[in-house]
Amino acid sequence: MSIENVIRSLDFFSTLNSVQVELLASMSTLYHYKEECVLHYEKEESDKLLFLASGRAKAYKIDKHDNEIFLYYIHKNALLSEISDICNDKLVSFSNIALVEESQILSIDYLRFKEYFLHQHILYMEFVNEIIVRSEKMQSLLNREFLFDSVAKVSMMLYSDLEMFNKLKRHDISLILHIQPATLSRVLNRLKRNKIIDIVHGRVSVLDASALEKTYQDQ
Numbered sequence: 001m002s003i004e005n006v007i008r009s010l011d012f013f014s015t016l017n018s019v020q021v022e023l024l025a026s027m028s029t030l031y032h033y034k035e036e037c038v039l040h041y042e043k044e045e046s047d048k049l050l051f052l053a054s055g056r057a058k059a060y061k062i063d064k065h066d067n068e069i070f071l072y073y074i075h076k077n078a079l080l081s082e083i084s085d086i087c088n089d090k091l092v093s094f095s096n097i098a099l100v101e102e103s104q105i106l107s108i109d110y111l112r113f114k115e116y117f118l119h120q121h122i123l124y125m126e127f128v129n130e131i132i133v134r135s136e137k138m139q140s141l142l143n144r145e146f147l148f149d150s151v152a153k154v155s156m157m158l159y160s161d162l163e164m165f166n167k168l169k170r171h172d173i174s175l176i177l178h179i180q181p182a183t184l185s186r187v188l189n190r191l192k193r194n195k196i197i198d199i200v201h202g203r204v205s206v207l208d209a210s211a212l213e214k215t216y217q218d219q
């Protein structure tokens with residue numbers, strides 16, 4: 001797929017016309033990466049704006065004991081770069097970003113993007129909205145880590161990312177949610193007894209999405 005077609009496939013750029021797409025393509029590069037590749041590290045500066053065209057990535061931090069602290073997944077058709085200051089000419093990463101699937105990355109020269117798009121008020125609102133979305137992710141993370149009990153944690157992951165839940169091993173899910181594997185099993189069995197989910201051959205399906213959402217929103 002050409003760079004122009006990749007750009008057109010991303011929702012962020014859906015309002016651009018053909019001339020603008022060609023201009024953006026002239027300042028962009030398309031990369032293919034294998035899974036487990038680390039794109040950038042916490043506090044690292046970059047002059048490239050990165051979008052995940054296909055694949056999946058995760059954001060995580062490393063604590064003082066070198067343990068990985070999972071933050072959230074980033075799915076295809078999404079901004080990978082972390083934006084905290086729209087005035088800065090460099091992008092500073094809040095976390096480590098690593099690919100968990102073979103992925104295609106669109107890399108854009110950030111200074112030129114700002115000059116020809118943001119400074120011309122093109123894609124400005126889309127850019128601001130991405131900052132808001134990332135802020136909401138961090139708020140959900142804080143809720144998950146400090147306010148939610150185990151039932152709410154599991155329910156939120158099932159509601160927001162069922163596909164990933166079914167791809168991961170239960171042990172890995174327990175590590176992500178910082179709960180014991182036995183606790184995860186009890187929560188899943190409770191949700192199944194309440195007919196909110198079903199489990200067939202280890203794969204979870206949601207029977208009542210409203211009830212599942214209410215389980216963690218009522219925390």
